[in-house]
Amino acid sequence: MKRLLFCLSFILSLSVNAGKVTIDSSPADCEITVINPENGMKTVLGKTPYDTDMAQLKSNVGDNGVVQLDIQKAGFQKYHMALPIVGSSDIKVFANLEVENDVKLTQDIDLLMADLFDVLRMVRVQDFNNGMKKLELLEQKFPHYSIIYEMKGMISYLRKNFKEALNFYRKSFGLNPKNREAYRMKVYLEKKFNVNPNSGSEG
Amino acid sequence: MLKGLIALAICTFSIGSWARADFHSVLSYNFGMSNFSVTENEAAIEQTDDSVASGTEESAESSSVSSMAFQLSWEFGHDGSMAYFLDAQAPLMGGSGAAVYNTKIGFNMYLNDLGSKFSMNQSGTTVVIIPTLKYYWGASVGGGYVVYLTESQKKGDIYFGLGLHGGMVYSIGDTWGIKAEAGITRATGIETSGMKMDVMLGATYYL
Incomplete structure (x- = not known):
């Protein structure tokens, strides 16, 4: 018991x-x-x-x-x-907890700008390969930013890959028609290689 | 009621992004006493002693098999208040070769709010709910093999069993618990019938 x-x-x-x-x-x-x-x-x-x-x-x-x-x-x-x-x-x-959206956006743009400045530094010392790799990483994170394609176009142009550069400038202009630098380079390369701006083929 | 609460919590978590939420299955390792009272069926008894005159009546023999037993159990398919289980039992120490081997499948119904550990994970946010003390009852069906001793012979028989059981688990930490369970099984064999009683004490582990 x-x-x-x-x-x-x-x-x-x-x-x-x-x-x-x-x-x-x-x-x-x-x-x-x-x-x-x-x-x-x-x-x-x-x-x-x-x-x-x-x-x-x-x-x-x-x-x-x-x-x-x-x-x-x-x-x-x-x-x-x-x-x-x-x-x-x-x-x-x-x-x-995740950071608030506007704070997150600010952080993202801050990262983008810092990385773009890095790319510019690489271009200055003609380290095109690493510059391109960095831009490709940025492209994955920020696929809708025209500045990334514009800079890829710039690197391709400096490497004398003009057709590739034109493709990047076109992509950049397509993403943001207000990107004047991309438009200027697109028109310049199309004229230089006698490319039809509408068809994309050589005229 | 709890299912509703949990579902509500899951819904809250699921808004916006993917969440993983589930009740954990449980592994149990138990030791204890198993006692099987075996009674031979009258129809199954045959006279094998040549010295006994034909027609001499022989009454059914009964025997009791007691042994220390080890039981391994896997509880699965939890929904918070009910779970299914698979169970296997074998003797550790038997008297003079008598032993009971048993396997069964059944369900446990939990009498408290939560029958198993519940965890949820969404984008690094986690919720874990662990019942500190839980009680249950359940029923099972199964089969086994019993080896028993009569006055002159050692015999064996397979049986089919229907059982009822009840128990409790006290949680220690996030994954372990102490379990106590008692059960009774009505066994019907080819040549025997009987009652099997188990008292087990062991440990549980949330998988």
């Missing part, structure tokens, strides 16, 4: 282990907000990394089965999810 009571008390002691809740993020120091879907009440839990237990979480946000979890930081896209509050469970959330 004593053994039975011991077993029962052991099982009950396990039952009261409500579980741990861990919320972390990259970057750290993000604000964690929980919204109760029943009454819309917002509760700020704290900042990541955040550790608590299930009983504490339930007392903070209510025991409604599911809550909305928002994780946010200035300069990053807000992350939100429906988090099930499951009793007797360990819950671990790790949110990988």
Whole structure:
């Protein structure tokens, strides 16, 4: 009988282990907000990394089965999810926040400009092969930027691959008809090689 | 209710990009006691002793096979509250050569909110939910081979079994757990019938 009571008390002691809740993020120091879907009440839990237990979480946000979890930081896209509050469970959330779109765009253009300056430096020392390789990498990341094809055209022109240069200038002009340098070189090469501008063949 | 919650969470994650989310299958290694009470069917008993006069009645013999047993179980197809399993059991130590070999397939129904580890991954964002303590009951069908001893002979028989069982698992860390399970099986063999009882203690591992 004593053994039975011991077993029962052991099982009950396990039952009261409500579980741990861990919320972390990259970057750290993000604000964690929980919204109760029943009454819309917002509760700020704290900042990541955040550790608590299930009983504490339930007392903070209510025991409604599911809550909305928002994780946010200035300069990053807000992350939100429906988090099930499951009793007797360990819950671990790790949110990988992405930078906001305008910040991301700025970072991308910054990278593009830095790499284009690198290419220009390579062209100055006539390191055309590495310059072309760098432009090809940029082309994969930024396929719609006419400046990349214009610079490929420039390298081809300097290598005296005039037909290849014309193709790149045409591609550049096709992507951005406002690219005056690409247009000027396209017209110049078409005239130089007597190429029909519409058909693309030699006249 | 939990399925709805999880589905909701999955939907939230799935917006915008691809997410991988699933319940983990479970491998269990258990040790324990297995006791099989075997009773020979009357129709199966034949007199083989030439010294006994023809027509002499012989009553059915019964025997009990007890052994330490090892059980390996794979639980799969989890949906949060129910899972299927495949199970194999073999004796570790038997008395005088008596032994029970058993294999079965069945299901476990979990009585708490979550029956298995749930994990989700989307673009580096992860959610992991691990039940710290879970209870279940289940049923199974299977078959096996029993070697038992009568007063004068060592016999063997294959059987078909229908079983019920219940148990609990207490999680330790992210992948391991301690499991306790008890079960009873009604066995019907070609020459015997009987009841098999198992009490197992072991470890679980989330795959």
